[in-house]
Amino acid sequence: MGVGGKMKEEVFSYKGKKYKVKWEERKGEVIINEKKKYKIKQITKLTDNILVVNVEDKVYTLYLEIVGEEYFLFVNGVSYFLEKIEKTTYTKTSSLKPISTSVTSPMPGLLVKLLVKEGMRITSGEVVAIVEAMKMENELRSPITGVVKSVNAKEGEQVQAFTPIVELEPKK
Amino acid sequence: MGIKKILVANRGEIAIRIMKGAKELGIKTVAIYSTADKEALHIRFADESVLVGEAPSIKSYLNMDKIISIALKLKVDAIHPGYGFLAENPIFAQKCETRGITFIGPNSTALALVGDKIEARETVKKVGVPLIPGVSGGEGEEFVTIAKKIGYPIMIKASMGGGGKGMHIVGNESELLQTIEKSKREAYSSFGDATIYLEKYIKNARHVEFQVLADKHGNVVHLFERECSIQRRHQKIIEETPSLALDEELRERMGEAAKKVIKACKYTNAGTVEFLLDEEKNFYFLEVNARIQVEHPITEMTTGVDIVKEQILIAEGEKLSFRQEEITQKGHAIEARIYAEDAENNFLPSPGEIYYLHEPHFPGLRVDSGIYSGSKVPPHYDPILAKLIAWGENRESARKRLIVGLKDYVILGIKTPIKYLIDILEHPEFREGKTYTNFLEKNMKNWSPKEEIEVALIGAIVGEKKKEKEKKIIKKEEITSSPWNELGKWELGGR
Numbered sequence: 001m002g003v004g005g006k007m008k009e010e011v012f013s014y015k016g017k018k019y020k021v022k023w024e025e026r027k028g029e030v031i032i033n034e035k036k037k038y039k040i041k042q043i044t045k046l047t048d049n050i051l052v053v054n055v056e057d058k059v060y061t062l063y064l065e066i067v068g069e070e071y072f073l074f075v076n077g078v079s080y081f082l083e084k085i086e087k088t089t090y091t092k093t094s095s096l097k098p099i100s101t102s103v104t105s106p107m108p109g110l111l112v113k114l115l116v117k118e119g120m121r122i123t124s125g126e127v128v129a130i131v132e133a134m135k136m137e138n139e140l141r142s143p144i145t146g147v148v149k150s151v152n153a154k155e156g157e158q159v160q161a162f163t164p165i166v167e168l169e170p171k172k
Numbered sequence: 173m174g175i176k177k178i179l180v181a182n183r184g185e186i187a188i189r190i191m192k193g194a195k196e197l198g199i200k201t202v203a204i205y206s207t208a209d210k211e212a213l214h215i216r217f218a219d220e221s222v223l224v225g226e227a228p229s230i231k232s233y234l235n236m237d238k239i240i241s242i243a244l245k246l247k248v249d250a251i252h253p254g255y256g257f258l259a260e261n262p263i264f265a266q267k268c269e270t271r272g273i274t275f276i277g278p279n280s281t282a283l284a285l286v287g288d289k290i291e292a293r294e295t296v297k298k299v300g301v302p303l304i305p306g307v308s309g310g311e312g313e314e315f316v317t318i319a320k321k322i323g324y325p326i327m328i329k330a331s332m333g334g335g336g337k338g339m340h341i342v343g344n345e346s347e348l349l350q351t352i353e354k355s356k357r358e359a360y361s362s363f364g365d366a367t368i369y370l371e372k373y374i375k376n377a378r379h380v381e382f383q384v385l386a387d388k389h390g391n392v393v394h395l396f397e398r399e400c401s402i403q404r405r406h407q408k409i410i411e412e413t414p415s416l417a418l419d420e421e422l423r424e425r426m427g428e429a430a431k432k433v434i435k436a437c438k439y440t441n442a443g444t445v446e447f448l449l450d451e452e453k454n455f456y457f458l459e460v461n462a463r464i465q466v467e468h469p470i471t472e473m474t475t476g477v478d479i480v481k482e483q484i485l486i487a488e489g490e491k492l493s494f495r496q497e498e499i500t501q502k503g504h505a506i507e508a509r510i511y512a513e514d515a516e517n518n519f520l521p522s523p524g525e526i527y528y529l530h531e532p533h534f535p536g537l538r539v540d541s542g543i544y545s546g547s548k549v550p551p552h553y554d555p556i557l558a559k560l561i562a563w564g565e566n567r568e569s570a571r572k573r574l575i576v577g578l579k580d581y582v583i584l585g586i587k588t589p590i591k592y593l594i595d596i597l598e599h600p601e602f603r604e605g606k607t608y609t610n611f612l613e614k615n616m617k618n619w620s621p622k623e624e625i626e627v628a629l630i631g632a633i634v635g636e637k638k639k640e641k642e643k644k645i646i647k648k649e650e651i652t653s654s655p656w657n658e659l660g661k662w663e664l665g666g667r
Contacts, residue, residue, distance in 0.1 A: 049584075053627075063528065075628055109551060
């Protein structure tokens with residue numbers, strides 16, 4: 001980390017897109033994705049989590065909390081969840097999240113209905129299972145078209161978040 | 173029959189709301205909490221707190237015998253059930269009654285009557301309050317014939333339902349049976365009873381409900397209406413009072429009908445009579461909500477009546493201290509509900525940890541909240557986090573105030589629909605009062621937030637800088653003039 005004058009760089013991902021942010025402290029300049037340049041005129045820290053930033057003479061109140069590589073921000077009513085990614089992974093052009101071949105629940109809950117069996121053919125978007133959390137039923141859909149390779153849970157069981165309930169094999 | 177100690181059989185914002193009300197009356201409170209709620213905010217507001225059971229509701233907040241035994245052990249005089257959980261459970265009310273504990277709500281008989289939506293319909297029919305065409309009963313294929321007779325679209329409702337659970341609209345016959353099955357499953361899991369009934373679905377309707385207070389001496393008053401047409405999955409998310417759809421004459425007629433319903437059901441304590449209002453201004457009875465409601469603050473803001481306190485006083489056997497003609501409405505109030513859910517991803521629940529919380533505070537705003545910076549939102553319960561309520565001298569000022577408040581309502585770490593709520597309030601159709609129950613489907617279907625990702629990225633690197641500075645302080649590096657270093661000065665304590 002150098003002193004003023006030197007360009008710094010970080011890469012963030014947001015909703016599956018990558019953003020390269022370069023900045024130079026002394027000039028107060030920020031360049032996003034090598035094209036757009038922003039002039040930062042003032043930064044005031046009100047508390048550990050509230051910053052007032054003057055960008056091109058427009059005033060923004062930014063709320064932020066950093067947890068590891070995760071950045072939670074709030075600006076003008078909108079929440080942002082950014083993840084800092086290693087610059088080396090950025091150079092690879094492969095998509096950030098490979099298409100999943102399993103069905104997982106985004107939250108822990110009760111598996112109330114399982115609509116597939118091993119060996120069943122399934123099309124992308126088809127409902128595979130229903131998980132109940134916070135008293136609402138949520139449909140889990142197949143991310144791909146293919147065949148059910150394995151089923152890892154039973155109806156009536158508690159399922160964890162992001163743990164495969166059903167594994168699929170892509171097949172046309 | 174003075175109440176000196178109340179056990180609040182609930183959690184989150186409503187438990188806190190009740191404890192505050194009790195405190196103002198000089199009444200001690202007892203909180204119960206599950207293993208998932210050991211660090212929950214509601215405990216802080218109580219004089220005593222007791223672990224009730226494991227995280228799943230059935231083992232904790234729905235565990236009737238355990239709650240009663242805690243109440244007996246701590247010698248509480250009354251139990252306030254809040255909303256949801258055991259609030260409308262006549263078995264629980266009866267258990268309280270037999271053990272000599274005052275249940276702050278209607279008596280168990282009235283609760284059983286209004287809780288059974290089918291039976292409630294029959295009672296209301298007898299006193300001449302209009303009902304939506306519908307049929308109860310039936311099994312499997314019979315529903316197909318019944319639905320055909322009523323005519324599509326059809327609304328499926330859980331007989332013991334509330335809060336939109338188990339409620340679904342069916343457009344045609346092909347979806348009917350599978351949707352009924354889904355409703356039954358949801359009804360069973362939420363209420364322990366899978367009975368459902370069918371009603372004609374009324375298009376371009378408004379949801380208008382009347383808040384009623386009934387004491388044990390036969391006095392009944394209403395505290396005017398609330399319009400709750402903005403609903404998602406039949407769950408209200410924005411509510412307001414007064415309703416633009418009512419004029420004085422209609423308000424009077426509906427208010428009287430609401431009182432008639434309450435009297436016919438021999439109902440006591442606070443309750444809400446829900447109506448649907450169609451485009452021709454015909455109103456139809458929907459159901460009685462036998463509890464304090466999520467949206468009660470808007471009524472409190474415009475009438476000045478503290479509904480929780482009234483509930484306690486009525487439960488003590490007091491007479492209502494005011495008559496109908498003494499109650500007036502002042503100004504306009506709007507409430508927005510803040511849930512732990514992802515508005516950009518089909519409103520999936522978003523449990524997790526709240527890393528940072530900032531609540532708006534300025535005149536005319538009320539925050540009813542159950543969270544704090546660092547609190548955890550468990551996956552086991554209803555995802556409501558908080559409510560923001562704005563009062564204004566008229567609708568437009570209340571609307572604008574609520575928008576300003578929401579823009580200053582920061583919850584980091586989990587997903588909330590705050591921007592979605594702002595966009596509803598800013599929608600021209602909302603501004604013009606074109607609020608019908610299909611509002612969200614019509615106006616917000618392909619919603620996505622308008623983002624300023626560049627500003628967020630700038631925020632992230634400034635945050636980055638913040639972390640780096642902490643290292644620098646140790647290194648005592650030189651300070652040069654740049655916006656970042658001004659930030660640094662702050663961190664060094666204004667050197």
